[in-house]
Amino acid sequence: KAGVTQTPRYLIKTRGQQVTLSCSPISGHRSVSWYQQTPGQGLQFLFEYFSETQRNKGNFPGRFSGRQFSNSRSEMNVSTLELGDSALYLCASSLDPGRKETQYFGPGTRLLVL
Amino acid sequence: TQLLEQSPQFLSIQEGENLTVYCNSSSVFSSLQWYRQEPGEGPVLLVTVVTGGEVKKLKRLTFQFGDARKDSSLHITAAQPGDTGLYLCAGGPAAGGTSYGKLTFGQGTILTVHP
Numbered sequence A: 001k002a003g004v005t006q007t008p009r010y011l012i013k014t015r016g017q018q019v020t021l022s023c024s025p026i027s028g029h030r031s032v033s034w035y036q037q038t039p040g041q042g043l044q045f046l047f048e049y050f051s052e053t054q055r056n057k058g059n060f061p062g063r064f065s066g067r068q069f070s071n072s073r074s075e076m077n078v079s080t081l082e083l084g085d086s087a088l089y090l091c092a093s094s095l096d097p098g099r100k101e102t103q104y105f106g107p108g109t110r111l112l113v114l
Numbered sequence B: 001t002q003l004l005e006q007s008p009q010f011l012s013i014q015e016g017e018n019l020t021v022y023c024n025s026s027s028v029f030s031s032l033q034w035y036r037q038e039p040g041e042g043p044v045l046l047v048t049v050v051t052g053g054e055v056k057k058l059k060r061l062t063f064q065f066g067d068a069r070k071d072s073s074l075h076i077t078a079a080q081p082g083d084t085g086l087y088l089c090a091g092g093p094a095a096g097g098t099s100y101g102k103l104t105f106g107q108g109t110i111l112t113v114h115p
Helices: none
Strands: A005-007 A008-011 A019-024 A031-038 A043-050 A054-056 A065-070 A073-078 A087-094 A111-112 B006-007 B012-013 B020-025 B031-037 B044-049 B055-058 B060-065 B071-076 B087-091 B109-114
Touching: A008 A073, A008 B006, A019 B060, A019 B071, A031 A073, A043 A065, A043 A073, A054 A065, A065 A087, A065 B006, A073 A087, A073 B020, B012 B020, B012 B087, B031 B071, B071 B087
Parallel strands: A008 A111, B012 B109
Antiparallel strands: A005 A019, A019 A073, A031 A043, A031 A087, A043 A054, A065 A073, A087 A111, B006 B020, B020 B071, B031 B044, B031 B087, B055 B060, B060 B071, B087 B109
């Protein structure tokens, strides 16, 4: 079974631009969570989608948004990019997180904002 | 807010040595997952523990979940250079509430095993 895939793997943008990242979960997985990873803050939760609905959101500004499609694929968007948005963006999928469901991570998208 | 304190942050050891990484919290977690991450890649799942007091073994790696489900440890026996990497613990939200899909991560332990 194919793992979680993320595209693109690398991205360079300038301040003020916007960016869209894509995530395809493991086949049959209906929940997708997004995380931001930086050296200083570690992995921080952005949001989670299940059945096209955002069920949970972390402490990030409104510039960070996402959506999920009927095939469970998910996208996240960051508008008006800032230098501090440079990070590795990870998505993870699970059957349905419930409370104990394991999350499987994709390889990430490395975003560099200049 | 749930927090996970992971220690040590850095470990540099010689091949063949044993080591233990700890994750501690004042919060109860429904599960505890351990991941290993290589530079520029996503975390790869090593194990999930869900029952207080549970012990799981994966070859030379032993994982334990505390009785109260607030802490966990990862023990590696006879470390090898191939064990080098970033080790992350992550707690699943406790029952109740609406913390769907949110894992709380420790800061990570960078392990270097020298040949």
